[in-house]
Amino acid sequence: MPHASHTFARSLSTASIPVILLQAVRVIRAAAYSMQGDYQVTSTASDVPLIPRADLFGNPERTDVEISPDGRFLSWLAPVNGVLNVWVAPLDDLSLARAVTNDTNRGLRFHLWTYDGHIVYLQDVEGNEDFHVHVVDLDAGTCRNLTPFENVTVSIERVSRTIRDRILVGMNRRDPKFFDLYTLNLATGELVLVEENPGFAGFIVDQHYRPHFATRLASDGSQEVLRRNADGSWDEWMRFAPEETRTSGPGHLSADGSALFVLDSRGRNTTAMTRIDLASGTTEVVAADSRADLFDFIMDSETFEPLAYRLNLERSTYVAIDQKIQTDVDFLNGAGLGEWRLHGDTEDNRLWLIDAISDLRPGTTYLYDRQSRSLRVLFEHRPVLSAAPLAPMHPVVIRSRDGFDLVSYLTRPNGVQQPGPLVLLVHGGPWARDIFGFEPEHQWLANRGYSVLSVNFRSSMGFGKRFVNAGDGEWGRRMDDDLLDAVAWAVESGIADPSRVAIMGISYGGYAVLASMTRNPEMYACGVAIVGPSNLETLLASVPPYWESFRKEFVRAIGDPSTEEGRALLRERSPVHRAGRICRPLLIGQGANDPRVKRAESDQMVDAMKANGIPVTYVLYPDEGHGFARPENNISFYAITEAFLERHLGGRAEPMRQDEWDGSTAQILEGAALLDLPARREG
Incomplete structure (x- = not known):
């Protein structure tokens, strides 16, 4: 706030x-x-x-x-x-x-x-x-x-x-x-x-x-x-x-x-x-x-x-x-x-x-x-x-295909001038916004050799009511188009290699990852979805009871489950029903106690991918909720993500230490063989 x-x-x-x-x-x-x-x-x-x-x-x-x-x-x-x-x-x-x-x-x-x-x-x-x-x-x-x-x-x-x-x-x-x-x-x-x-x-x-x-x-x-x-x-x-x-x-x-x-x-x-x-x-x-x-x-x-x-x-x-x-x-x-x-x-x-x-x-x-x-x-x-080799952040304004100005933030690796790998970071909410300042994920990714781009897509707060309301009914469509337009800008500007672009996000950003990888299956080299909704019908049906007073806001944004038209929209925009289209590596992170985006959202997506014979890496934290608060868990997930991105985007990585792994409660339920991680010491 x-x-x-x-x-x-x-x-x-x-x-x-x-x-x-x-x-x-x-x-x-x-x-x-x-x-x-x-x-x-x-x-x-x-x-x-x-x-x-x-x-x-x-x-x-x-x-x-x-x-x-x-x-x-x-x-x-x-x-x-x-x-x-x-x-x-x-x-x-x-x-x-x-x-x-x-x-x-x-x-x-x-x-x-x-x-x-x-x-x-x-x-x-x-x-x-x-x-x-x-x-x-x-x-x-x-x-x-x-x-x-x-x-x-x-x-x-x-x-x-x-x-x-x-x-x-x-x-x-x-x-x-x-x-x-x-x-x-x-x-x-x-x-x-x-x-x-x-x-x-x-x-x-x-x-x-x-x-x-x-x-x-x-x-x-x-x-x-x-x-x-x-x-x-x-x-x-x-x-x-x-x-x-x-x-x-x-x-x-x-x-x-x-x-x-x-x-x-x-x-x-x-x-x-x-x-x-x-x-x-x-x-x-x-x-x-x-x-x-x-x-x-x-x-x-x-x-x-x-x-x-x-x-x-x-x-x-x-x-x-x-x-x-x-x-x-x-x-x-x-x-x-x-x-x-x-x-x-x-x-x-x-x-x-x-x-x-x-x-x-x-x-x-x-x-x-x-x-x-x-x-x-x-x-x-x-x-x-204070002495770390941090990289400067640059505000940029990207024009969407239908005329909106998308205030965005770009961080490039120090000394890099040529096109290279890019990670598109998608904020949560979606009624939030990215701002200028110190952003640890930007610094981490830029230090590992990736350009990083955060986009205030339509539905982001702070830019007027026309902009925030332009996302209603557009989850997985025009909101996704804004992200595509930002990637196209990065490619045209000589920043991104189009074959080495990843998408990563938490909460709504996690949904954006799943939606993008099912809608545009060959657009991204890989994706990282953290506590991301996969089924908008079950998302609405399972929100905490105390969200009742503003539940109508979500219904207006994504679809009304009480009408046939609304149910059709919710189903159409739910990535779980198009999981078979995914053809690029996907990493999913979830907190078992999340009251907003419940574990079932990630479980459904993983099950749908497995049913279609598509490999997926799934990391569950039994003592976490909507995001990872314990430092040991936070660090372990970023270590897993770093190894994942190194394999699929070609950047560099700090090897995961045994103590980082042992100190967390991470459970890799699927895809452990796809990552080069230390053996887990139990007890």
Whole structure:
């Protein structure tokens, strides 16, 4: 999801952000080494040394840095015995850092401070996405699971600066389909029902955790915004047409409750931020840009008024709305930080945490003092890569066959000028987008001798409602055409050898791999599909119950199983029914506990290929979900992929070490003989 001011994130409900923007965040690790001592060159490599996989895909040294509201403490995620945990230290003496959690399994991915000095985080079990709220009491030295309910998912909806001893959570304990609102007392664990959810997608609440607005999708796909009446009933107050639901929705209330801020694409192509005066109904545009949707804002910590927005075209930059922040934005824009964003701040808004990356720098967190206009480096997330031979990323705009501009990102191996092998990386979602910056997969593949191209195909977010809606009904067709057009551009530009192009992706990107290799069986030399749907009928039938409130969005995008026409479309666009057309090598990766794209999706595809006598390599991780979180599993899959690509594209590879293999839970269910891997040591 887009970052906002940390105060804003603590204060406002995640339900105020369109659900399709919520993206899972992968956290990756690294081990320290010196360039001179540990880089290797294989006999088939160029003069550029190999970057070890562990440095790109292992745990970072530190990440997800947060600051306490009073500015006294910093916290961050860092490994404890190889597993990411929360560490805390006084801001004025980071040498006193200590771990305050002790997870020993998949590691933590997220944490935040409450205004009364607690740390809370969400954790599931082996990727099942049944998240529970855990609290760390620094004074007592305890860590507790406050929602230990089986088969229940909990979300943190709001952390208020007004009611400090409780947070607001959403929980689907009563009805698996919908999230009721509760206050959760962090000291006692007491849950108090605030609002029973009759079927809404989400609520807009004030600082006292009182719901004022709610949203739901109507039967025609439009988004209804309902307003709370004095008697507690709900009436429709605003409606967004179906074509606006992915780019519009209520955002948040002003601190005094007099205004509602709305992300709004009505009457325009791109999403603007508008302010509606609730007494008069007057609407004013706070910020808009005809070139891109605006989703990422810096908010005033007292009033919740937008102060600046992040404009993300091929590159991103902050634009000030209010003069009170203009000097800060100008200073940070001119500080040479690369792509920066405000990650957190103190309650008095004096100290800001700034995260900055570039294509050649994995990430640095700075402390910015607004009073003294000074920057202090806190942590480099992956200092191990400071001397690595990273390759620059180039934004390119590719024209689709029907006239769309496809904002894309190209990384080429250092020193390579001639056409060579290319890996097309397809993002998930599909309602997400690729951005400029440090991308470990780009660096890994470029280092192994492949050019890498990421394409914001139609349905990608951020480029206006016409572009995102152009993918409806076009899974496996015009969305695939955009990928084909990008490959054609790379060939025509002298970048790609047409006989040595691979396609790789996760989630929707995994579907794109399967769809492309069945639709265009001779187009790609090989493919890598990670947790990719193969059967759109079973995908829709098996989505988690709590997706019910926005299931209509998926139906509109891929086909309606309740109609004969929709069922025909779903079947036509399902790669499993055309598995017999595949004629090039395919590698499939799957987490056994994935609640979104269940294991059955990969099993079906593998079975269909076997039934047609087509070889396939299938890797299953029994302790993973929608993607691979444990560093050992992540590294092992990239090692397997590297060996696969070396065989079929002719790049180079770092040999897989025995400890990489033994440390993972990878089960190669099919095609082990097709890979040159160490023998598995059991026990």
